[in-house]
Amino acid sequence: MRKGYFGAFGGRFVPELLVPPLAELEEAMDNILPAEAFVEDMDRVGREFVGRPTPLYPCRNLTAELGFDVYLKREDLAHTGAHKINNTVGQALLARHMGKSCLLAETGAGQHGVATATAAAMLGLDCIVFMGALDVQRQSINVHRMELMGARVEPVESGTRTLKDAINAALRYWIAHQSDTHYCLGSAVGPHPFPLLVRKLQSVIGRESRQQMLEQTGELPDTVVACVGGGSNAIGMFHPFVEDRQVELVGVEAGGRGGPGDHHSATISRGTPGVLHGTHTFLLQSKEGQILPSHSVAPGLDYPGVGPEHSFLKDSSRARYEVIHDREALKAFNLLSRKEGIIPALESAHAVAWAVENRDSIKPGSKVLINLSGRGDKDLDIVREQME
Amino acid sequence: MHHDNLLTRKIQGAVDSGRKALIPFVPAGFPSRDRFWDVLLELDSEGADVIEIGVPFSDPVADGPVVEKASIRCLEQGVNLDWIFEGLARYRKDIQAGLVFMGYFNPFLQYGVERLAVACQEAGVSGLIIPDLILEEAEPYREVLKESNLAYIPLVGLNTSQERLQEYAGLYPAFVYVVSVMGITGTKSGSMQVLGDKLRQVQDIFECPVALGFGISSRDQLESIEEHVDAVVFGSALINHLDEGKTPREFMAGWQVPRAFSQRVRAKT
């Protein structure tokens, strides 16, 4: 396989000026990440700061209702309330080893920005976060959280003023500030080595889950489900199961409202391959290769690209990708809150919804492991608005 | 072994007559679909040696706000490769300058690189500048481009290593494009000392002409580095100029190097 590629997907489609910092990062990933001292650091910070391992929770009420065993991997209980922290803490530690004094991040709804600001504060690094101007308005609480932790939030006025433009702005900033700044990219997207690096840092989700399933049930799950935005929580969950051929992997993409002509974020299910943000992968694009706007009720899924490794898993049929619409995700949001006392992030509610919507075709008694990537407190305004 | 490319000849021609080759950049369809072809013809008749036609993309990561805004405006007017090729079929014969496309990879990829190469050859476009297609990623397309005599113009920067410069030089490009700043288009330049050193290194390593671009807005900027540059590219400054309703002629006038001055420089080299 070509370096930096997953089958036909991946690569490093960036300006030449970004080649040196990407090469530097690749070297750090290859040499620092596996070193014993770094692994120990990660374990300690994971335990003391992030709250790892997160529990694996058997949902007894949902299991009774659906007729198959539902297990939730509780990433919502990680510090800052989502899996994003696994990635940012890892990259922040790596940045410090590399001698960088500043963390740079993009953020859509603000979850990754908050997780980066958190890691930066903990390690005493500076932090600058680019955020679409539209998102700054829509997610003012997260802006406030980032600023509390000492981050500088830069509203991005260009393009569609959302996540994809925030990534463009961060890449541009990185070109000019690469000597002292590490770009802490928030999902398993972007140029090599980011998809690989983010997968390595998020794989703790799948490793723990696999072990917990074996300890608690004596068996591997039959099906593993995760929502896919950029694809970091999903690849982190899937990767440790890839060699377990009998385990079915299901990525759930956001279908938006689902009306004809409505925008959506079902990149793999309904997109076509192309190049955006440094990587060759499935995209939402016009015939002429212009990037189309995406939409989802879940802000974290609202992205017109997807991590290249998911494109590969789809292409090689190792995983399948399904679409859940806003309406079904909201139903699952309410169901999980009501039945289990767990308010899921709207992103994670898409994964839950897939199990609920497919209750008739899932074998009774089978074990379905769902990654609950985050908690839903952040989404209460959106949900209230949608219910009206 | 240089491939005989019109772009090399145009730049070399300017250098041989004692001046810098001038390479204006205009996004296709700017300032409007109607005005664009007149702008191109006027740039040509006012002394452009090579013209970079920007193929607009929704997410131009190597560009600053001026080029990005202009590109998006062009996209909103429905500019695409088909429109550009239609126009070239009509106007190419009236343009003396060499032509290159400057654009991000995805629109080219979706058009089909092979189909693009053939269409460029027919339309009289001699090269491609693709800011997000580095050496390694260009590799699979090299043969296809060569078959249509379409030049892949490398962009290199202040942080490009000696080894990478050598790899790029090994492609024997029609010319090499040096990014003058550690930044995006329209950025103000940093140390002239650092830039001068890098240009000297590039000049040593590459056999082909050296073009300098990104953030170039006036001739004065070149003063201390003039001897290491064969061509200058200007984008944001020209776009701003056109956006104020001024003519290409006025802009180009500011770049016509007085003869005595350029001869003095040449004598030094």
Ligand SMILES: Cc1ncc(COP(=O)(O)O)c(C=O)c1O
């Ligand atoms: C809770 C939660 N889940 C999922 C996602 C989607 O990202 P990814 O696909 O990279 O896991 C986000 C993104 O912000 C999120 O906040």
